[in-house]
Amino acid sequence: MKVAVADVGTNSSHLLIAEAQAGPHQQGDFRVLDALKDRTKLGDCLDSAGNMTPEGENRLASALTRFRELAAAAGVNEVRVYATSALREAPNGAEVAARIQARTGVYPAVISGEREGELTYLGVAHSVELGPDNVLLDLGGGSLEFARGNEAQAQEILSLPLGSIRMTRAHLAKEARGSGNRAAVNAVQDAVRQALGPHAARFQVRPGTRVILSSGTAEAAAAVLSGREGSINGVRFSVADLAGLLERVRRLSPGQRAKLPGLDKRADTILAGLAVLHASLELLGASEVTVSEGALREGMLIEELSRFQSFSSGLSARQRSVLATAERFGANLGHSQQVAALSRALMDGLIAAGMPFPEDARSLLTAAAALHETGLIVAQSSHHKHSAYLIRHAELRGFGPHDIERIAQVARYHRKSLPKPSHPEFMALPAVDRALVSRLSAILRVADGLDRSHTGQTQIHSLKRTSAGWTVQLSGATPLDLAGARDKADLWTREFGGLIFKVGAAG
Template identity: 70%
Template sequence: MRVAVADVGTNSSHLLIAEALPGETGDYRVIDALKDRTRLGECLDADGTLNPEGEDRLASALTRFRELASAAGVGDVRVYATSALREAPNGPEVAERMRERTGLYPAVISGVREGELTYLGVAQSVELGADNVLLDLGGGSLEFVRGDEAQARDVLSLPLGAIRMSRAYPETGKAGGRATVDAVGAHVRGALEPHAGRFRARPGTRFVLSSGTAEAAAEAIALRRGEGGSAINGTRLTLAELAQLLADLARQRPAARARVPGVERRADIIVGGLSVLHAALSLLGAQEVVVSEGALREGMLVEELARFQNFSSGLSTRQRSVLATAGRFGVNLAHAGQVAELSRGLLEKLLQNGELFPAEARSLLTAAAALHESGQIVSQSAHHKHSAYLIRHAGLRGFSPQEVELIALLARYHRKSPPKASHPEYQVLAPEHRALIARLAAILRVADGLDRAHAGSTELVELRRGAGGWALSVRGATPLDLAGARDKGDLWMREFGPLELQG
């Protein structure tokens, strides 16, 4: 299985394409990677609105990401956006325009979610201990994460990013000296002090840095040590070394700063960024840090592969044949797995509310969800009909001819027209099968809508039946997911009654 993930930051955007290695270890091999210096921070108006130039830069990057992923045999890219779009008043509108222009939807994630995923990526890159504190400095925000060897336990996101602080203190781009560093440091300490107790050093605490600023500092300090050419990941730096580098760079003019090996491409924001890191680390009592090249996108990748592995490990033998068929048709397996999980979850909640379904309903629904977009290998237009045709002739193992036909029709009705008496294939079914198809297709349509953004973030919370219909509570859904589920709730209303979404 191959997957592609991308993160959109304030300073740059990154794509990572990887392939899962055989077995159930969660290991992967990176196939390709691409960094685009989108510099969205330069394209924010006074109120944080992303201007048209910023949209063009982002659209260009996402188009390149999609083309590279497609060339690697990956049909979709999971894209998460952080501070720049998270805080932009027009962030949701920009995300929707990106989907229309590029086919990729940058789902905006919270600072806490960003910190959790980054910690997951760091855990794959450097050795963590029983107690670790991660500082992940982006262009717009700084995330603090405390956790153990396996996962994050406490996350804080503050608006202290390198670009944000460099814009707030423009002297950092000049030869500002000690006064500039002190001004930024005072701002950082004022913002962090109310929360510092959660992240202060304890006996045995390991501090980790993850950011372009930290990597640049590690490279520059390694060269000062005479260790040029060594890998950045895992490099250990002392707070004193960071302080000395910061002091030296702050005294230099921009032109001289741009010639310092390691920081050339970040010369305009390096002093602002290092000022933030030094002040935060000093306040937290860190004496030494380790630099991790693993970050948000690596965490996204690990989560994506784990999600798919968890889904596939719970499948029966015949459902595994469905998964193999989906792979053969180039189906986006991450989206298919998410829709299958949501479909099965909705079915289970309907059963808990007293709705009746035959025993085979879960298996049929899982197979249809995994294969509902298989027809896109033929054409996007009318792909639901192409999916039905391919399923009928795919040679699915373990299913009777009648079950194959039911799966094909479920995929046929995951979008566009609901089942009608004028559809010959539907009309020839036995009455009980027509009723089953309509009810399961209603579930599949809502589940597919709940992953309209292909962000894989929607989770079902509760489904309640009331006098006026149904209320479905979800979390993690993007605005596009919620709109997608509402748009595709027509058949649900016909079969079960009105559906109100709460997310």
């Protein structure tokens, strides 16, 4: 399985294309096939109200188009993209993301600082050796994330608006970026202490705590302090050495910084970045740090691969044959998996409320969900019909002709027209099968809509029957997902009654 993920930051956007490693002891492991960095500098494209400007939107659209084309050349049909501080804090961030999706076919899902910290920690855990207690600092252009956790996952996460670009603009005006600017550096560090102070106890360094840094600023510092070229993953240095580097950089002019190997690409923001890291580490009581090259996009990649491997290992033999067929036809397996999971959750809610389904309905629905977009290999237009055709001729192992026809028709109705008497293939089914296809298609349409962004973030917590119909409690759904589900709830309304979506963690 190949996966492409990208993160969109305040300063740059990064693409990572990788392939899952096969083997029983390699779950979550991957081999990088390609990578690309685009200095989108979205932080430079915000107006006085913080909105993303058309220039920023164009830069992001251009970068994501390149990412999509590179991924396609590697045999990956879709790129999963998460956007962080720049879009997260822009009042028009959601609108920009929707327009980007319409322009490029790639949706930059805006994630919270806490989610960013969780995924970054996961990427770090697969890049450097962690212990029972670890504190991670991940410095971006707009925000600084703190995470505390064990060898596998974060348990405490905090996101503060202390990014290097943000702090440069706030405290290091152009004239203050030159040498001898002690007052400006002090202002940056005072701002860090004020913001972090109330939370410092949660991330205080204890005996045995390992402190990890993940950021371009940290990598630049490690490169300078170690004198290494190439990878600096796992490089350690003391906070005292960092203080010395900060003082050295403070005394250099921007032109001199630009000539210093390792700092040349960060000459404008390196001073603020080093000041932020030093003040934070000093306040937390750290004496030594380790640098991780693994960060957000590696965490995204690991999560995606682990989800898929966990999902596929729980399938029956015939469902694994369905998954193999989906992969053969180039379907987006992450989206297929998510739609299958959401479909089953909706069906479980209906059954719990007393709605009857035959014993094989769950298996048929799972197969249709996994294969509903296989028709895209033929064409975007009418791909639901192409999917039905491919399913009928794919020779799915473990399914008889009767099963395959029902799977094909459920997939056929995942979009566009509802089942109706003018459709000869639908009317050729026995009445009991027509009723089942309609009901399963109703579920599939909503589930597909709930992952319209193809980000796999939506979770269903409950489905309850009400006097007005049904209410589904969700979390993680993007605005695009909610719009997609509402647009595709037409058949559900016909088959089961009205459907209302409520967003928020289950109470």
